[in-house]
Amino acid sequence: MTLDVAPGAAPAGYPPIPLRRIVTTEVRKLFDTRSGFWLVAGVGLLALLATAAVAALSSDAGMTYRAFTTAVDYPLTVVLPVVAILSVTSEWSQRSGLTTFTLVPRRGRVVAAKAVACVGVAVAAVPLALGAAALGNLAGTSSAGIAPVWDVTATSMLTIVGSNVLGVLVGFVLGVLLRSSVGAVVAYFVYALVLPALAVVLAGSQAWFRTVQPWVDLRYAQGTLVDGTMTAAQWEHLAASAALWLLAPLVVGLVAVVRAEVK
Amino acid sequence: MIAVDALTRRYGGFTAVDDVSFTARPGRVTGFLGPNGAGKSTTLRILVGLSTATSGTATVGGRRYVDLPDPGREVGVLLDASAQHVGRTGRETLTIAQRTMGLPRDRVEEMLALVGLTPQESSRRVRDYSLGMRQRLGIGTALLGDPAVLVLDEPANGLDPGGIRWMRGLLRDFADRGGTVLLSSHLIHEIEVVADDLVVLARGRVVARGPKADLLRAAGPAAGGGGLEQLFLDLTEGALA
Known part of the structure; x- marks a missing residue:
């Protein structure tokens, strides 16, 4: 098949859809469904509860900005990957892809726009969470009558952004690979909850696994990211395990997304 | 053609x-x-x-x-009216298509009027639509970009x-x-x-x-x-x- 335009055919009368437009539409699609709305509302609610819990339950010495940050960040790390998963899988499970891929037939552009949208939302959500944690810290310490402790450095704020983006990317890639909401969400929680436990068991009993773990265990490599003290070797570990967990499944999933029939 | x-x-x-x-x-x-x-x-x-x-x-x-x-401007397509996200309202479904095609916002209201979906109906989620209403919404999506081909x-x-x-x-x-x-x-x-x-x-x-x-x-x-x-x-x- 050639791309030649037949003689007499009208020249392209409309400019191509800019990627920016697809991205902003995909951001809107993250929040305009009932499930999207409740996911976002849920994050807000959980963050509020977490802040209140830290303020109410922690000792005076434990009531630091880091404690609030950790509490507020937790709902984000659970919900943001699910938002990313549903962004991709709903096109198949809800069959809205029939319209999406008819309006934008270059499916790779839709997937790219969804990736940008999800990462953008993750990056934007962290400052909001950090702000909420700061308010919690001020309110909690003032009601306890102690001076607020600001013990989160700019570097570790950046690593919080980084680890949230990584979690979103893992969810996103699982969505692209599996294209099923239930399958991808289950796979994500296996990845996030079961594999780390398995890795601990393996590392405790198998010497060979201890050697390769930094290279193949993305969450292990990511753990060092959260601590905020990355050596050159740790960056290499992160790159290697990210290639294994993100790049390889993304390539496989993308090929299938572009080729598969949309029904 | x-x-x-x-x-x-x-x-x-x-x-x-x-x-x-x-x-x-x-x-x-x-x-x-x-x-x-x-x-x-x-x-x-x-x-x-x-x-x-x-x-x-x-x-x-x-x-x-x-x-x-920008295919939606040239070809209006409706292949399956039940293939729409049920968690979106009818109006939002059209708005997504309107934004993808970069059309003026009032095009959505025009289409809702054309296909006969009332303001109350268009504010409901597609989950609560009958197949006939979904067909009307799908026709609205197809006609939104004022195409020459259906x-x-x-x-x-x-x-x-x-x-x-x-x-x-x-x-x-x-x-x-x-x-x-x-x-x-x-x-x-x-x-x-x-x-x-x-x-x-x-x-x-x-x-x-x-x-x-x-x-x-x-x-x-x-x-x-x-x-x-x-x-x-x-x-x-x-x-x-």
């Missing part, structure tokens, strides 16, 4: 679409007729880039659909008699204003009243095509005077024999 040329789609050993060729011309409603499983939907999916052809080509205005820069798969499904008459008038008017309509259906009567040209498919192959009047005349009284229905049954059962 839609041009389908020697289009074939095989799934393993099964040939769903077998060397199908036809054109749908501006100013005319082309009825795409055939029994269930004849390959109509597969042909339409290939036409709009949702499936790929094993061989052959399908073009709109001389270009492959996937090469159109590709519709069984759009009368789920519509009440009033809705079917409305749809018929809408398609007639669209073609009379110079638009190209490719309308698939297994409902012979629907096609008979609105189509100018016919393409009849059976078991993946074109068994008849041409102006409706010519096909009916050729069948004539020899076919028992049963009109399009008799012609259709003769053609499609002949293909099965």
Whole structure:
């Protein structure tokens, strides 16, 4: 098949859809469904509860900005990957892809726009969470009558952004690979909850696994990211395990997304 | 104009679409007729880039659909009205399409009025829509970009008699204003009243095509005077024999 335009055919009368437009539409699609709305509302609610819990339950010495940050960040790390998963899988499970891929037939552009949208939302959500944690810290310490402790450095704020983006990317890639909401969400929680436990068991009993773990265990490599003290070797570990967990499944999933029939 | 040329789609050993060729011309409603499983939907999916052809080509205005820069502005497509996100409101569903195509915002309200969805109905989630309302919403999405070509798969499904008459008038008017309509259906009567040209498919192959009047005349009284229905049954059962 050639791309030649037949003689007499009208020249392209409309400019191509800019990627920016697809991205902003995909951001809107993250929040305009009932499930999207409740996911976002849920994050807000959980963050509020977490802040209140830290303020109410922690000792005076434990009531630091880091404690609030950790509490507020937790709902984000659970919900943001699910938002990313549903962004991709709903096109198949809800069959809205029939319209999406008819309006934008270059499916790779839709997937790219969804990736940008999800990462953008993750990056934007962290400052909001950090702000909420700061308010919690001020309110909690003032009601306890102690001076607020600001013990989160700019570097570790950046690593919080980084680890949230990584979690979103893992969810996103699982969505692209599996294209099923239930399958991808289950796979994500296996990845996030079961594999780390398995890795601990393996590392405790198998010497060979201890050697390769930094290279193949993305969450292990990511753990060092959260601590905020990355050596050159740790960056290499992160790159290697990210290639294994993100790049390889993304390539496989993308090929299938572009080729598969949309029904 | 839609041009389908020697289009074939095989799934393993099964040939769903077998060397199908036809054109749908501006100013005319082309009825795409055939029994269930004849390959109509597969042909339409290939036409709009949702499936790929094993061989052959399908073009709109001389270009492959996937090469159109902003396809919604040139081709309105409704393949399956139930393929919409049920968690979105009807208005939001149109808004998503309106933003993707970069159209002015008031286009959404215009379309809602055109397809007869009231403000209350358009604020409800698609989950709570009847099939007829989903068809209206799907037609609205297809017409949103003011295209010159319409590709519709069984759009009368789920519509009440009033809705079917409305749809018929809408398609007639669209073609009379110079638009190209490719309308698939297994409902012979629907096609008979609105189509100018016919393409009849059976078991993946074109068994008849041409102006409706010519096909009916050729069948004539020899076919028992049963009109399009008799012609259709003769053609499609002949293909099965």
